[in-house]
Amino acid sequence: MLNAAPNTLPTPPHVVIIGAGFGGLEAAKALRKADVDITLIDRTNHHLFQPLLYQIATAGLSPPSIAAPTRYLFRKQPNVTRLLGEVVDIDAKARAVRLENGETIAYDHLIVASGATHSYFGNDQWAEHAPGLKTLEDAFNIRRRVLLAFEHAEREEDQATRERWLTFAVIGAGPTGVEMAGTMAEIAKHTLAGEFRRIDSRRARVLLIEGGDRVLLAFPPSLSQRAEEQLTTLGVEVRTSHKVTHIDADGIRVNVNGLEQTIACKTIVWAAGVAASPLGKLLARACALDEASVDRAGRIKVEPDLTVLGHPEISVVGDLALARSYEKDGETKPVPGVSPSAKQMGRRAAKNILVRIAGGKPEVFRYIDYGLLATIGRKSAVVDVVVPLFGHVRFSGLFAWLFWLFIHVYFLIGFRNRMIVLMDWAWAYGTFNRTARVVVGNEKFETKKAVEP
């Protein structure tokens, strides 16, 4: 019997996490002290603070301010192994994921947190003319297009073409669209004012196009109205009830109450549709889920404890999960696609894995709603915050903007980032200058797809 005595310690359970966004990061952190091996797989080498991505696109911040190397974040958590790679297949039976280089990684527990991408509602050919904003590459692409549009206008002799270069459209008036439009107006009216000789950048038009009947549909109507007023003050032309029917290199066609209109413009930002990461499809197939378990946007309907039907060892968190919040009163509520919900799901999924390892009963997910906030431009924002025992508090204007600033800087990861971001903003606020106005990859002065990072 001596031979049967273990010479090595038993291997701890292996938790594989796909995606280093808010959900995946929080899940890995929540397993900090657990006796598990974690492999965190992501296609990029950094965690991105997506709520401030529009600041990269509008040249207000540089990548290091809102993106931290994931490796660095976990340097003091020895149970995490970081892999830079892309999951191309999931084998739920064999409990393994396969990477793009053929490597297979077996798991005991899997957390899928691969997030969302933008969706053109089946019109993928629009992507070329109206890039979305989800990754750093997207942000650089948009930054280049916006800044080069003014350069094109400066060089253009034809009046109509020049005006087309000086017309900017943001499609979709959710928080990202509102932030983009407000900041683009600020760039045209203030940052670039006086820098051109043949054009007046202040004459540029920024249009915010929304299919619904008001901006910020997720907010209460009173705040939507305040946001629209503030946008108008900044010089943004808000066009609600405008449904986009076509996009090409020369502009947008919209349907307004049944009538077709054309908007001539060269620079378009897509902030309208969101679709789940393509990994959702892989997962649904791997777990043999039926159509009812996947929604139109490709999100996976999860069980109350965030696991996949029939696969208690697989959890889905963040934007990829179609989850409901199980309230104390027994009711359920939908969970909004914001970063606090992704973080909360990540923590819940991680804790449930530990409960399951210990042989206990996993808990249902309950979303704690802290509210919503969106900034519009200098000194303006709208806030709908949930105060415990009190309910919703809604306000807008300068104080809302300071509140927005505080929250965003507070949640930025890493002390150094916070300092730099505050400094950059203080500088931008004082001077109207945007420091990150460097365009890379236009050596040939063309917005070629090939050189776009």
Place this chain on the structure above:
Amino acid sequence: MLNAAPNTLPTPPHVVIIGAGFGGLEAAKALRKADVDITLIDRTNHHLFQPLLYQIATAGLSPPSIAAPTRYLFRKQPNVTRLLGEVVDIDAKARAVRLENGETIAYDHLIVASGATHSYFGNDQWAEHAPGLKTLEDAFNIRRRVLLAFEHAEREEDQATRERWLTFAVIGAGPTGVEMAGTMAEIAKHTLAGEFRRIDSRRARVLLIEGGDRVLLAFPPSLSQRAEEQLTTLGVEVRTSHKVTHIDADGIRVNVNGLEQTIACKTIVWAAGVAASPLGKLLARACALDEASVDRAGRIKVEPDLTVLGHPEISVVGDLALARSYEKDGETKPVPGVSPSAKQMGRRAAKNILVRIAGGKPEVFRYIDYGLLATIGRKSAVVDVVVPLFGHVRFSGLFAWLFWLFIHVYFLIGFRNRMIVLMDWAWAYGTFNRTARVVVGNEKFETKKAVEP
């Protein structure tokens, strides 16, 4: 005679400047108060502080710290019109330059300051494996390769291939090569230490390969020796008298005193050869210069007043000019290819244009030598500074590093940049962390050419 009276003011002379590097920028600034119209043409939208470009490549700084939008720099100089474009032809007879979009711009005076690019001495196929460092794109390319090499090593199972990923070679031990090698060693030994689970980044090798018999050939031998000692202390393996004969995806072949050797490595940085901008050839043809007027590196031999033979209305400044300094004692000396000489040439060329407009006699160029300096890594640098009435002062080590720091921060354009750079460096110095370690454009985890930067 009344009809002949001018109803409009005479048009001021038109000065066209090609290139917004140190030479072109200084020329435009020197014409600040002059009654001339200036058109400044550059392929990028920013002025780049090239001496710190290696800091971008090694993830120590972000672009806004060392690159300023040229438009912003000239926002208060109304006689400057900035054009983002590429000059594809020069017509010296018609006195006009042609841009890539067909636009023709006539000039009365032309300053060509298009600088230099890297040269592979006729082996352009090496470029793919050993990128050089001249533009922001180059810097991002190198940054991506260096950081991803460690990621590849972490994922590689084959021992030999893993070691190849963990071997880094810098070819050419001039200031840029020395700075790159020292900083890469620092990244491997300190910044990344403890962040990987399967490899030990401290075991990475950094080789500095130089064809000559010592590093920093432009410096006095005593400083070369100090630099080599400091590099060795940092962990860099210095290989002098190694002549590169071949480069491919698997490494380098070198000739050492007649013997061929192979160095297996995946990540190679080219810091060896410099060639004049291709505009040199265009200019030589346009001005019908003979072979003797263009050197092997493609630089244009200029007259004592920096103009082109037979074309007093065309000046060449900076790295594109093969200029000599006309000393007080009647002797002439070669001018080194450093930023102070480009700036001094830019100013001289601009002043000579004004002299010529006023009907005076242009002055010869005299280079004021302030010395040379190069940094090696944390706390070490070599300095050879010229003190007026005293001569050369040479020192190395910590004090030299502080001196280097002061000079570089002092000459950075824009107060905000200086603050940020100092903060970034203080942070990096205190923590060994490099904040700009974000890799963009590797969504597919491949170092594809198409997505660079």
